[in-house]
Amino acid sequence: MITCRGVAKTYVVRERAGLFRRGVRREIDALRGLDLEIARGAFVGLLGRNGAGKTTLLKIVATLLLPTAGEVEVDGIDALREPTKVRRKLGVVLAGERTLYWKLTAMENLLLFGGLQDLSRREARARAEELLELVGLSGFSDVSVEKFSSGMRRRLAIARALMHRPPILILDEPTTGLDPHGVEEVWEVLRSLREQGTTVLMATHNMLEAERLPTRLLIIEEGKLLADGTPQEITARSGAQRMAVLTLGSRPEVDEGLLVRELDDGSLSLAVPVDRLPAVLGQLQADGVHLANVEIVESGLWEAFLRLTGRPFDTNEEEP
Numbered sequence: 001m002i003t004c005r006g007v008a009k010t011y012v013v014r015e016r017a018g019l020f021r022r023g024v025r026r027e028i029d030a031l032r033g034l035d036l037e038i039a040r041g042a043f044v045g046l047l048g049r050n051g052a053g054k055t056t057l058l059k060i061v062a063t064l065l066l067p068t069a070g071e072v073e074v075d076g077i078d079a080l081r082e083p084t085k086v087r088r089k090l091g092v093v094l095a096g097e098r099t100l101y102w103k104l105t106a107m108e109n110l111l112l113f114g115g116l117q118d119l120s121r122r123e124a125r126a127r128a129e130e131l132l133e134l135v136g137l138s139g140f141s142d143v144s145v146e147k148f149s150s151g152m153r154r155r156l157a158i159a160r161a162l163m164h165r166p167p168i169l170i171l172d173e174p175t176t177g178l179d180p181h182g183v184e185e186v187w188e189v190l191r192s193l194r195e196q197g198t199t200v201l202m203a204t205h206n207m208l209e210a211e212r213l214p215t216r217l218l219i220i221e222e223g224k225l226l227a228d229g230t231p232q233e234i235t236a237r238s239g240a241q242r243m244a245v246l247t248l249g250s251r252p253e254v255d256e257g258l259l260v261r262e263l264d265d266g267s268l269s270l271a272v273p274v275d276r277l278p279a280v281l282g283q284l285q286a287d288g289v290h291l292a293n294v295e296i297v298e299s300g301l302w303e304a305f306l307r308l309t310g311r312p313f314d315t316n317e318e319e320p
Ligand SMILES: Nc1ncnc2c1ncn2[C@@H]1O[C@H](COP(=O)(O)OP(=O)(O)OP(=O)(O)O)[C@@H](O)[C@H]1O
Pocket: 011, 012, 013, 028, 029, 030, 048, 049, 050, 051, 052, 053, 054, 055, 056, 057
């Protein structure tokens, strides 16, 4: 459904060296030859540290940005040669993008976009009603978008992107900045799209989201594919374990391999793999170490991400 072959992107920037000097030319290799195959109906989560190249990749697939090298195919169509055809296959929701007209109502926004996509007025209205239902905004059809919460706007932006019934939806951080209720509401929309068989490619920094929605995860690092698999596979492959973080009143005698970290308030924290917790707790009690708190780090993927992208759990000493 989506194929990338050797996709590379180099941004050229000029950095001002001084007030009167000419800028220094600098190249940033955002993508370094990415090969990728995404099957029809897959729900793919794209992970990676800030600046890894996620948005660049999404924009290239969405035909909004030209790659420096490589080929992109969407549903068998060459995205570089026939971007207009490819755009009909895609719904795109970019981060922080203001594609909605705030003075218009939800329905007016959808009808306007339907018109741009060559839908007849009747078709557009029927589709808009269907989509408002899907994103849980049926009751807000005639309310202007400026009165919407961020979560409602985000859901309407998804509806807008789906007006022309694209088989593929591209999303860049769809839940960033939303409260947990807003996040759950967006997830509900994405889950029903997954069930309807829409192919989704979504960048996210939300590990809970990455664990729950996608059927496949891609981690990119410095413009290259670092890991590819189901959330469970990636977590297992990284050797990540669920961890318990203990907050202690005094320095414990612990085995090597367990790292003790001093917190800002002077207390100590100790990270322990959950399977070693009973033994460690027994030892602490025997040594009379005061245990102030125990926290289980819920997400295996959270730790897997930190491990795979080069920042091991509980060592922050080398950070600049
Ligand atoms: N228009 C641009 N001009 C110059 N450099 C850019 C441009 N857009 C992105 N970059 C650089 O390319 C690299 C990849 O950026 P990109 O936005 O794709 O990363 P990202 O994975 O989406 O990061 P984030 O998680 O912060 O959104 C970064 O080093 C970024 O600074």
